[in-house]
Amino acid sequence: MRTESSLEYLLKQGKFVVTAELEPPMSANKDAILKKVSHFKGYVDAINVTDCASAIVRMSSLAVSKLLIDEGLEPIYQLTCRDRNRIAIQSDVLGAYALGVKNILCLTGDHQCLGNHPSAKGVFDLDSVNLIKLMRLMRDEKKFFNGEEMKVAPKLYIGGVFNPHCDPVEFVVQRMVKKVEAGVEFFQSQIIFDVERFKEFMKVVRDSGIDKKAYILAGILPVKSVKALAYMKESVSGMIIPDEFIKRMEKATEPVEEGLRITKELIEQIRNVPGVYGIHISPVKWESIIPRLMEECGFLPRPIAEIKQEVVHN
Amino acid sequence: MQYTWQKRSFFYKIFYFIERLIKEILFQCSMCGQCAVRSLGLTCPMRCPKQLRNGPCGGSMSGICETDPKKKCVWYLIAKRSKRMQIFNKARKIKSPIDWSLFHTAAWDNLFKRRISIDGDSKNTDYFNKWRAMIEKEN
Numbered sequence: 001m002r003t004e005s006s007l008e009y010l011l012k013q014g015k016f017v018v019t020a021e022l023e024p025p026m027s028a029n030k031d032a033i034l035k036k037v038s039h040f041k042g043y044v045d046a047i048n049v050t051d052c053a054s055a056i057v058r059m060s061s062l063a064v065s066k067l068l069i070d071e072g073l074e075p076i077y078q079l080t081c082r083d084r085n086r087i088a089i090q091s092d093v094l095g096a097y098a099l100g101v102k103n104i105l106c107l108t109g110d111h112q113c114l115g116n117h118p119s120a121k122g123v124f125d126l127d128s129v130n131l132i133k134l135m136r137l138m139r140d141e142k143k144f145f146n147g148e149e150m151k152v153a154p155k156l157y158i159g160g161v162f163n164p165h166c167d168p169v170e171f172v173v174q175r176m177v178k179k180v181e182a183g184v185e186f187f188q189s190q191i192i193f194d195v196e197r198f199k200e201f202m203k204v205v206r207d208s209g210i211d212k213k214a215y216i217l218a219g220i221l222p223v224k225s226v227k228a229l230a231y232m233k234e235s236v237s238g239m240i241i242p243d244e245f246i247k248r249m250e251k252a253t254e255p256v257e258e259g260l261r262i263t264k265e266l267i268e269q270i271r272n273v274p275g276v277y278g279i280h281i282s283p284v285k286w287e288s289i290i291p292r293l294m295e296e297c298g299f300l301p302r303p304i305a306e307i308k309q310e311v312v313h314n
Numbered sequence: 315m316q317y318t319w320q321k322r323s324f325f326y327k328i329f330y331f332i333e334r335l336i337k338e339i340l341f342q343c344s345m346c347g348q349c350a351v352r353s354l355g356l357t358c359p360m361r362c363p364k365q366l367r368n369g370p371c372g373g374s375m376s377g378i379c380e381t382d383p384k385k386k387c388v389w390y391l392i393a394k395r396s397k398r399m400q401i402f403n404k405a406r407k408i409k410s411p412i413d414w415s416l417f418h419t420a421a422w423d424n425l426f427k428r429r430i431s432i433d434g435d436s437k438n439t440d441y442f443n444k445w446r447a448m449i450e451k452e453n
């Protein structure tokens with residue numbers, strides 16, 4: 001174990017891991033997050049906190065991670081390269097470890113023209129591959145970017161993302177290999193609806209040996225209406241939704257039940273793909289479904305991670 | 315101290331503008347000072363709206379950039395061209411981050427004075443470039 005993260009503990013024990021995603025509110029409202037805590041506590045192993053996804057201004061990911069830690073949950077702090085230079089990145093990482101964050105997800109970030117502030121400057125001082133390498137350097141060697149030493153290293157479990165829908169597939173896999181070489185420890189994927197395409201993608205991934213060096217978690221989205229599906233298809237870049245799901249949701253008499261059925265089928269199919277070590281559920285505006293979904297898919301009770309606390313000597 | 319072209323001698327300015335003329339016509343050069351064109355299939359990665367040094371981002375679909383549906387993804391071009399011209403192909407290596415203190419300086423001069431390597435890696439960030447993470451094999 002290189003960190004005190006319960007996500008690392010469960011993955012190394014060989015358990016099938018479930019993570020969820022939480023979008024911070026678009027205002028300074030703390031209660032909006034505290035209301036959602038009961039949907040996650042005890043049902044998932046870790047929670048992603050997005051960092052201005054799709055370049056839309058939301059509450060800071062670091063602040064929301066601290067609020068979740070105070071409630072007893074385990075957050076995965078997402079960090080984008082679009083908004084910070086290398087000085088601020090190192091500073092935020094030191095602060096995150098001091099507040100009790102144990103996991104970090106490294107992203108390049110969507111371009112600012114896709115969001116609600118297209119006049120902003122996109123910093124992009126580092127990209128996600130170099131960010132992963134920097135996290136490893138800070139944790140394993142206790143040094144900053146320029147080689148200077150630090151006394152207490154931020155021990156964070158490092159993750160990356162990938163999008164199996166981009167083509168050509170070999171370029172996506174080449175970038176995943178670069179991230180593994182930089183030192184990534186787990187991957188989370190973009191939302192998957194086309195399972196056949198994902199299975200072919202995982203075959204290429206297994207051939208290049210990535211699944212032996214990093215844990216892969218597949219992304220799933222529970223839908224409750226045709227409008228939500230259509231919105232996802234148009235606005236979020238990098239998602240492919242086969243038409244059969246849209247037709248099924250249109251014809252259904254009870255869209256909520258049909259949506260749950262679709263999600264359960266997808267989870268069953270993806271769970272059996274070799275090389276997948278867990279799933280990552282991102283319920284956009286439907287966090288209340290998680291307790292029911294976890295129970296009906298047979299994921300409860302969630303295992304508890306017993307981690308010995310290390311004493312730090314200065 | 316930042317040594318961009320405005321603070322240099324008269325002869326340096328002439329050299330800078332000649333290099334800029336040639337490179338802007340051939341590669342749409344933005345004079346970043348650490349030319350990586352030789353190792354990436356003779357295509358400049360600074361044409362990317364995110365100015366990435368490592369590979370296409372997750373928003374490039376079918377070779378089209380996420381910012382503009384009429385624009386091709388530069389990293390898609392780099393990957394295709396490096397495959398065809400293997401002598402200019404170092405796209406699989408992790409490229410170092412950009413050294414912004416060399417922005418708007420002449421890359422050819424930086425190469426002669428050994429401030430950058432031939433693949434466009436700056437010597438100022440040498441510690442980071444050379445460091446490698448230890449990867450544990452899974453059992």
